[in-house]
Amino acid sequence: MAELRKDLVRDNWVVIANDRALKPSDFPINRNGVNISGNNTFCPFCEGNEAYTTNELSAFRKDNSKPDGPGWTVRTVPNKFSAFQLQGELDMVSTGIYKSCNGIGQHEVVIETPEHGVEFHDFSVDRIILVYRMLKQRYRELAGDSRIKYIQIYKNRGLFAGASLQHSHSQILAFPVVPDQNKGIPKYFNKTGQCLICDILEQEKEKAERVIYESNYFLVLCPYASRFSYESWIVPKRHTEHFSDISDEEIEDLADVIKGFFTAMLASLDDPSYNIMINTAPVNVPYQGGYHWYMEITPRLLIANAAELSSGYYMNPVSPEISAQIIREKMKKIGSRE
């Protein structure tokens, strides 16, 4: 099991996966280039290769198909290289001035399609709906374990987004502690009594210079303080704290929005690496107001340099106003052609 260690300098935690002692040659990148599993290597996520993954936790299946066999549309398995395990209780250990705790939690892989080489941004709207239904189901399931305090849903696509397998998948990492990365959200609520994300939506709609698209239930925008060039958010207009609060109608609308946004974003940026993250409220902790779930999409066009690592300030060479304009115009153009 991994260990969470307290980083006293940064007043934060680091996950040390010390049972996975990678040798220098095991890393995917080096000065000469890259090593990412592609089309030519064996893929455990393909239909028919179910025996090569851990046993499935959940799957949407055709009638009469059996667990851990073919016949599925979306399939969730525990991450084989999980840093976290749902075993025992949280145990804080002090060694002199240092502090650590055991990596209680769960790490799951949602295999989004049985077909290798079909990417998330090429999915049909119907398949996107299935993926988000599965993510909602897994979120609800994990939230039922009181040892879990935060559920992070995310996706890494492409080498420069930290992906190590090509077959389209999302991941879910359930943490035993609440990361304080989004600490501004409770801070804003405790100061103003308002939801920060609702207030951002209101201000963005007024001038619209950073708005990419608006649907019945969602607003797509490039955030004012974008860490990454072309960083975009898809935000539910309804104030809902947990991702699992999403309704069936909202999932259908979201799938349409995702299809339109990703088609335009991919075409604007020449097929970049990207991440998707779902920010949401903590679970199994005393109630704190002000959380409002939303999706964050980060194209990865630059690698964080030492100025960013050391200061913690991201340097973004493209303003969100320009980013939003480029994707908005592309989305309109593609939409009008259909």
Add this chain to the structure above:
Amino acid sequence: MAELRKDLVRDNWVVIANDRALKPSDFPINRNGVNISGNNTFCPFCEGNEAYTTNELSAFRKDNSKPDGPGWTVRTVPNKFSAFQLQGELDMVSTGIYKSCNGIGQHEVVIETPEHGVEFHDFSVDRIILVYRMLKQRYRELAGDSRIKYIQIYKNRGLFAGASLQHSHSQILAFPVVPDQNKGIPKYFNKTGQCLICDILEQEKEKAERVIYESNYFLVLCPYASRFSYESWIVPKRHTEHFSDISDEEIEDLADVIKGFFTAMLASLDDPSYNIMINTAPVNVPYQGGYHWYMEITPRLLIANAAELSSGYYMNPVSPEISAQIIREKMKKIGSRE
């Protein structure tokens, strides 16, 4: 001039360099690979090409050689693509719930050698001494401007460390605000009355499992909560707050340590991309105890994925105990061969 914008979700700042509107095709990476200036392209940092940089701020030169001409050993120029300018005063602007300020500061490039293709880790001890003398001189100069609050010295080597030019250089970024990335340092001091880094040195020396090397003036170690595999610190044993407090004797010792450490690290990790960062005390702010400058070296063997970006928790697959052992043994082996 760039703008610093407040990221209300993360309660942090982002630098938006909005006068450098990079087009999607201007970025160095894409799905197919990379685009980093190498040996075959024109290099403005080479001796003889001084006219292609901005005017030099400082240089160590042979007698009778002229500024902005050949004849230098180490040369500092303003970064041509600087996000910061030392112009006017800090100006905070509010727009609804958003806040921004102008990018007052300075961004310098220290060209560490006139020779293209000779890398920092291949420098002679004498050249390393010159580089650190220059960095100390620039730190002192910048600390004299009261608008500057923090001076970040850093180096990006290789594509996966965020470098965009191959010719060996360091950079100095002088900020108008103090980044709170290292907030644990004042927090620890205010709670215990002790210097965190001194306490870390004491605890690490006891068991020595994370110690790589000890010289007269420095301890080299892999930190307990390493964010990166093989992350290493070079820490002055003497409690000194500012990097510019380094003495001539310490610079000479440091150069020896750097030579030995980098030779072993490069050999252990098959020539990785890496960053160097110097953590130090803020300048021109009310006195706060507990700061202790040190160097942080981060090999970049993985790219941060969405789990890390969203939680702020780095996931490190190699424990610092294993990392320290590998580099320590390589350093001993190389040392004994000499």
